[in-house]
Amino acid sequence: ADPIRELRHERQRRDHAMGGAAERYYAHPPQIERGWNTLLIDTEGRAYLDLVNNVTAIGHAHPRLADAVGRQLNLLNTNSRFLYEAFADFSDKLLAHAPDPSLDTVIPVNSGSEAVDLAIRLAQVATGRTAVIATREAYHGWTMASDAVSTSAFDNPAALASRPDWVHLVDAPNAYRGPFRGADAGVRYAAQVAEVAAQLSDADRGPAAFICETVLGNAGGVIPPEGYLAGAYDAVRAAGGLVIADEVQVGYGRLGEAFFGATMQGVVPDIIAVAKAAGNAYPVGAVITKRWIVDAMRREGMFFSSAGGAPASAVAGSVVLDVIREEQLQENARVVGAHLSEALSRLATRHALIGPVHGRGLYLGVELIRDHDERTPAVEETAWICERLLDHGIIMQATSERQNVLKVKPPMTLTIAEADVFVDALDRTLRELDEKRGSTMTS
Ligand code: PMP
Numbered sequence: 001a002d003p004i005r006e007l008r009h010e011r012q013r014r015d016h017a018m019g020g021a022a023e024r025y026y027a028h029p030p031q032i033e034r035g036w037n038t039l040l041i042d043t044e045g046r047a048y049l050d051l052v053n054n055v056t057a058i059g060h061a062h063p064r065l066a067d068a069v070g071r072q073l074n075l076l077n078t079n080s081r082f083l084y085e086a087f088a089d090f091s092d093k094l095l096a097h098a099p100d101p102s103l104d105t106v107i108p109v110n111s112g113s114e115a116v117d118l119a120i121r122l123a124q125v126a127t128g129r130t131a132v133i134a135t136r137e138a139y140h141g142w143t144m145a146s147d148a149v150s151t152s153a154f155d156n157p158a159a160l161a162s163r164p165d166w167v168h169l170v171d172a173p174n175a176y177r178g179p180f181r182g183a184d185a186g187v188r189y190a191a192q193v194a195e196v197a198a199q200l201s202d203a204d205r206g207p208a209a210f211i212c213e214t215v216l217g218n219a220g221g222v223i224p225p226e227g228y229l230a231g232a233y234d235a236v237r238a239a240g241g242l243v244i245a246d247e248v249q250v251g252y253g254r255l256g257e258a259f260f261g262a263t264m265q266g267v268v269p270d271i272i273a274v275a276k277a278a279g280n281a282y283p284v285g286a287v288i289t290k291r292w293i294v295d296a297m298r299r300e301g302m303f304f305s306s307a308g309g310a311p312a313s314a315v316a317g318s319v320v321l322d323v324i325r326e327e328q329l330q331e332n333a334r335v336v337g338a339h340l341s342e343a344l345s346r347l348a349t350r351h352a353l354i355g356p357v358h359g360r361g362l363y364l365g366v367e368l369i370r371d372h373d374e375r376t377p378a379v380e381e382t383a384w385i386c387e388r389l390l391d392h393g394i395i396m397q398a399t400s401e402r403q404n405v406l407k408v409k410p411p412m413t414l415t416i417a418e419a420d421v422f423v424d425a426l427d428r429t430l431r432e433l434d435e436k437r438g439s440t441m442t443s
Contacts, residue, residue: 035060108309112275113141190231214261220365220405256334256361
């Protein structure tokens with residue numbers, strides 16, 4: 001039987017049972033009971049190598065984190081009405097990684113959605129404006145404001161029609177798929193941002209902010225083309241707006257080269273949103289920004305989050321940063337990521353289905369395509385490969401607007417040997433797909 005057709009049938013049955021909007025991953029999801037470093041272990045005792053979990057950046061069940069948070073929970077955990085030493089610690093350690101000393105203030109929240117929501121609110125209050133320029137094909141969260149700029153529509157134009165009128169879209173700066181693909185792609189995508197900013201200014205609705213990930217996480221680690229962020233930031237600032245960097249997925253050392261994607265790209269945002277890795281799956285998020293922007297909030301009320309920056313969250317945030325530094329996980333992401341990216345590119349020479357390998361460090365995206373001229377997304381093949389990799393003990397999932405990119409964003413503790421296990425399993429899976437399709441054609 002054609003393995004792709006079989007999977008299509010499974011998925012249709014699941015859609016029927018669950019409704020369309022809830023995100024789901026496997027036809028037969030394993031019941032995961034335990035995590036350890038890069039491994040997830042199910043109720044049958046089977047271990048899987050977790051290649052997708054960028055939330056648990058320092059590895060699953062890190063004993064130092066469990067001990068520190070446990071100790072704090074025994075001592076005190078309450079709202080953030082007081083100043084806790086652990087929060088001052090977390091804040092200092094986080095600011096030490098900021099791309100520039102002008103970013104001198106941390107506001108604690110509980111998730112990426114909240115961080116993005118607050119970032120947008122801060123920009124609107126500080127500028128006295130409402131318009132926000134966002135890129136297409138992005139995901140920034142589920143709360144009202146973060147959802148409004150979450151333009152990822154999975155090719156469903158109706159999803160974009162319901163954006164609030166303060167959201168203004170520009171193309172995703174993707175030089176592999178978007179309208180601009182040449183050496184001047186960065187300049188041309190940035191010119192779109194300048195054009196939208198100018199139109200808004202002409203209409204007396206100048207932009208409050210431009211929001212973009214510093215590396216396009218939802219697209220599978222696509223790095224914006226040379227000069228894009230710098231050009232877009234200049235244009236928005238010239239129009240009186242602020243710039244927000246969403247580093248929720250790609251920040252925190254994962255890119256290897258730099259702690260933040262903004263630093264890697266040589267730009268300094270006015271507001272940075274972090275979460276996910278910040279608490280290693282304990283709910284910790286934060287906005288990093290400039291004091292005058294936070295002070296502007298006073299004009300229109302105040303900010304308070306009950307659990308944001310609470311003692312246990314602050315301890316979690318602080319310990320995660322200690323572990324990243326002491327275990328040299330950013331350096332590990334650089335070294336193992338470079339090895340993995342090279343191995344995947346070598347694999348591409350033997351499997352035509354593999355297109356470009358996007359990303360940097362331990363945030364990589366393997367784009368699967370049916371042909372190299374049209375770049376037709378190999379959507380169903382990608383889904384089948386993820387299912388089959390699960391049989392081979394690898395957790396791997398699809399991302400991007402077209403769901404044809406394997407997202408590689410494991411705990412930053414991944415070893416070279418584990419990276420090789422994944423590459424071998426992918427090689428074997430691609431050969432299996434060829435063989436099965438070959439036999440289907442001849443039977
Ligand atoms: N921004 C980006 C880039 C994200 O990937 C996500 C989560 N996938 C969020 C924001 C929202 O974070 P959270 O799920 O913690 O609310």
